[in-house]
Amino acid sequence: MSEPLVFIYADESCLGNQFKNRARPGGAAGVVEFWHPEKGWIRRDFWSCEADTTNNRMAIRSALVPLAALKQPSRVVFTSDSRYLVDGMTQWVHGWAARGWKRKDGEVENVEMWRALMPVAARHQLHWRWVKGHAGHPQNEYANHLAIRAATKQIDSGGLVESKFDEWIAEEQEKERYLNFYALPPENFKFKPARKLPTR
Template identity: 35%
Template sequence: MRIVVYADGGCEPNPGTGGWGAVISGTDGAIELYGGELATTNNRMELTAAIRALEHFHDGAQVEMRCDSQYVVKSITEWMPGWKARGWRTSKGFVQNLDLMQRLDELNSLHDVCWIWVRGHSGDPRNERADRLAAQGRREVLR
């Protein structure tokens, strides 16, 4: 049985103060993770949410990762094989957020992850909760 994760990140302004949140739904209930950074970008926070969630699991976990960031989902499912084949370069230069992309690739290889894009702010309670956790992470880092 797959563990379902909703991961979200945001930044206000972008770039600026950001937060990330993740809701992990398993048979034992839900686990909520969140955090933030003072100087970051929206994309870095989206990636961080997925990374922090995957770091929560032991190797070999079966995970359904639901993200409202097409950047994250397409990076891991479509673009990354080409980047790796070109020495972590895009057709136009270096991969942005390389440190996080490489960490995400490492974690993705340790687990059985099914990546799913979900529309943000569409009423899914767990996606909305991940969004609120990201906002909480942003607020708390400013204290």
């Protein structure tokens, strides 16, 4: 029996990037989706925060939290608007690991977080997708909404929780946004796993 197919849409936020010498609170968040043949889409939300951080750190956390929360190895389609995360996971980490977690010209930024993500992500088969941020992708916009809230309020979901996506999209469609969004089953989705990740 094949591993379950899971879709994760994640985003990150860092408030106060324009300021110096003050804390920059951040948030990472998203929605996890799984298609059930009888119940339809099953969704769970997650969010996390740091009191003083960067967008790049929170992008990594946006992958670490949901991938760690999945109870079994899965085929995961991970969608993010962070080139740092998507390029890092599909291109950069292999070279860093081969060089002892060093870049050709120095230290790897956020190396401890990248190294923490590797064994968590390696449990799964991963298909990475990049989307342009703030371009009207419903799940990405919802993840952005959750991430800003987590950064602003400094709150953590403590794992996967009941999703409010259905209520959110209904409210948005009442405002005549995302009217072309239909929650169709992933019947013809072509899963393309990325290169196997280093585990250490």
